[in-house]
Amino acid sequence: MSVIPQALRERPRADIERVATVFVLGWAVAFMLWQGTGFTVTLMTVFAIWAILAVSLNLVVGFTGLLSVGHIGFFGIGAYTMAILASDASYDQLRTEAIPTPGWPFFAALPIAVALTALVAIGVGIVFNRFRDDIFVLVSFGFAIIAFSFFLNLREITRGAFGIHEIPRPAFGGWVLDGEVEFLVFALVCLGLVVLLCWLIVTSSFGRVLTAIREDEEAIAVFGYQVTHFKLAVWVLSAMMAGLAGALFASWTSFIDPNSFILLESMLLIAIVILGGLATIWGSLLGAMAFVLLEEGMRFLPFLPAEFVGQARQVVLGVLLVLLMLFRPQGLVGRYRL
Amino acid sequence: MTASNDATLELTDIAVHYGAVRALDGVSLGIRRGEAVAVMGPNGAGKSTVLKAIMGLAPVVAGAVYWRGQRLEAATHDIVKEGICFVPQGRRVFTHLTIEENLEMGCLYLGDDTEKQRRLDSVMELFPILHDKRRDMASQMSGGQQQMLALGRGLMGAPDLLLLDEPTLGLAPIVVGEVFEKVREISERLNTTIMVVEHNIKGVLDIVDRGYVLDKGRVVHEGTPQSIRDTDILTDVFLGRVNPEREEAAG
Numbered sequence: 001m002s003v004i005p006q007a008l009r010e011r012p013r014a015d016i017e018r019v020a021t022v023f024v025l026g027w028a029v030a031f032m033l034w035q036g037t038g039f040t041v042t043l044m045t046v047f048a049i050w051a052i053l054a055v056s057l058n059l060v061v062g063f064t065g066l067l068s069v070g071h072i073g074f075f076g077i078g079a080y081t082m083a084i085l086a087s088d089a090s091y092d093q094l095r096t097e098a099i100p101t102p103g104w105p106f107f108a109a110l111p112i113a114v115a116l117t118a119l120v121a122i123g124v125g126i127v128f129n130r131f132r133d134d135i136f137v138l139v140s141f142g143f144a145i146i147a148f149s150f151f152l153n154l155r156e157i158t159r160g161a162f163g164i165h166e167i168p169r170p171a172f173g174g175w176v177l178d179g180e181v182e183f184l185v186f187a188l189v190c191l192g193l194v195v196l197l198c199w200l201i202v203t204s205s206f207g208r209v210l211t212a213i214r215e216d217e218e219a220i221a222v223f224g225y226q227v228t229h230f231k232l233a234v235w236v237l238s239a240m241m242a243g244l245a246g247a248l249f250a251s252w253t254s255f256i257d258p259n260s261f262i263l264l265e266s267m268l269l270i271a272i273v274i275l276g277g278l279a280t281i282w283g284s285l286l287g288a289m290a291f292v293l294l295e296e297g298m299r300f301l302p303f304l305p306a307e308f309v310g311q312a313r314q315v316v317l318g319v320l321l322v323l324l325m326l327f328r329p330q331g332l333v334g335r336y337r338l
Numbered sequence: 339m340t341a342s343n344d345a346t347l348e349l350t351d352i353a354v355h356y357g358a359v360r361a362l363d364g365v366s367l368g369i370r371r372g373e374a375v376a377v378m379g380p381n382g383a384g385k386s387t388v389l390k391a392i393m394g395l396a397p398v399v400a401g402a403v404y405w406r407g408q409r410l411e412a413a414t415h416d417i418v419k420e421g422i423c424f425v426p427q428g429r430r431v432f433t434h435l436t437i438e439e440n441l442e443m444g445c446l447y448l449g450d451d452t453e454k455q456r457r458l459d460s461v462m463e464l465f466p467i468l469h470d471k472r473r474d475m476a477s478q479m480s481g482g483q484q485q486m487l488a489l490g491r492g493l494m495g496a497p498d499l500l501l502l503d504e505p506t507l508g509l510a511p512i513v514v515g516e517v518f519e520k521v522r523e524i525s526e527r528l529n530t531t532i533m534v535v536e537h538n539i540k541g542v543l544d545i546v547d548r549g550y551v552l553d554k555g556r557v558v559h560e561g562t563p564q565s566i567r568d569t570d571i572l573t574d575v576f577l578g579r580v581n582p583e584r585e586e587a588a589g
Binding site for chain 1: 393395413414415416417418419423424426430432433434435439442443444445446447491495
């Protein structure tokens, strides 16, 4: 064992967390100053969407101990619901495969996107409540694959591989948030609300029950708690937040196709949560920021040919995960080891 | 049935099977209100399974559990509301919660904050060490202190019947005495009915009113602590010299 990992282990926890926080924030500020305002706005918008996903997934994985790799499915349901309901109807005639396009405004489609995600989560959660531990991981894999298959093959609704275009930006009356800065502010407000909700959840008695479930499901049941209800509740809340992130993502990019919701994205999301640390909201924010910086930053590496950037990101993230598991299994600021 | 008709809890001909393994095979026992009863026997006798059968945590294939004269059919998470609290083997405190939060887990289902606080104060009074360390994480406590916390958490449900599964398991001898003393105090001071599964025979017989001896999933003896001490039954079951059918026939 080298000297550095040993030193890392021996340093007080608060010390390492402070260093990790300063490092990631310093890296972010330096990168943004280097790249300028335009890129910073884009980077922060990507961060906001990934952070909503990471914080919501941490509720399930970190605080409750259910290692779900199917979260991307809920992200996709939110995105597709927004896309289908809000996509510009006048664009329909240009499409090679027409789908129903009600052409709703963003804020009419948003509650439906979140509600539909919740409905699916209830159905899936009732079934998943029968499983624990590694079987739960496997069935959540299954959900991610099934969701992707629906997005790809339900062409009458999703247009399959062609994807859906012309998804509108949010609008307050006549004020459309079509500027990047306006959208970033809106995304950050959404992130703030999600963080606030998660904080309220984890600091409440409900959150303490989740912590107890994570530690010992059987023990908590004998004290009068119907564990399945608590697990289902947090699962659905988490899915609704992912649905919100999906709706934001669809509106921001104005185009989605099934490739945005592949299993790999789920793995990246899990990596963000582990990187930041389990059972910590701040950790998920840090993890999302570090991930976005890694992902976006690699395109500027002079020695890396452009065609390898995509694969190199995955390799770097994979290596980073292995190193974390070896030397810092609780992540940057986490409370638990995976 | 060995208990008298005023039994507050009765198990009649309970059978629990784990596949081909008969963990309990026609166990009948009872406990009167305010009594402290020990369930003893060697490893694999079915002691803990008795408690699990009461709590709905074991697959009961025959027989019934009666609580205050009514058949107990509530799901595990509802049994605490019937006035029965279970302190499982191995303490199983929630190490990522503080001591106070652990205690609150024992009655978080209550809507009444005043009643919760009253119970918390009462438990803290009974276990001063928990009061002193109330803001500490449970992981920072010693094994004996964690056992006190587990007992206190069980009491937060204000139980009429407290089920204790091996409360001294894995504790240092000096701490074992403290735990038994606390169990006796709970029994006498709070008049809580207690059923305790225990492998420390000498210690437990000092604090209970009656005892049951189990072997191979069957009750082979029942009586007062003195009557149990006066026989060789415990030596026999621990050395594997008991024929349960003959013992039952002998009464």
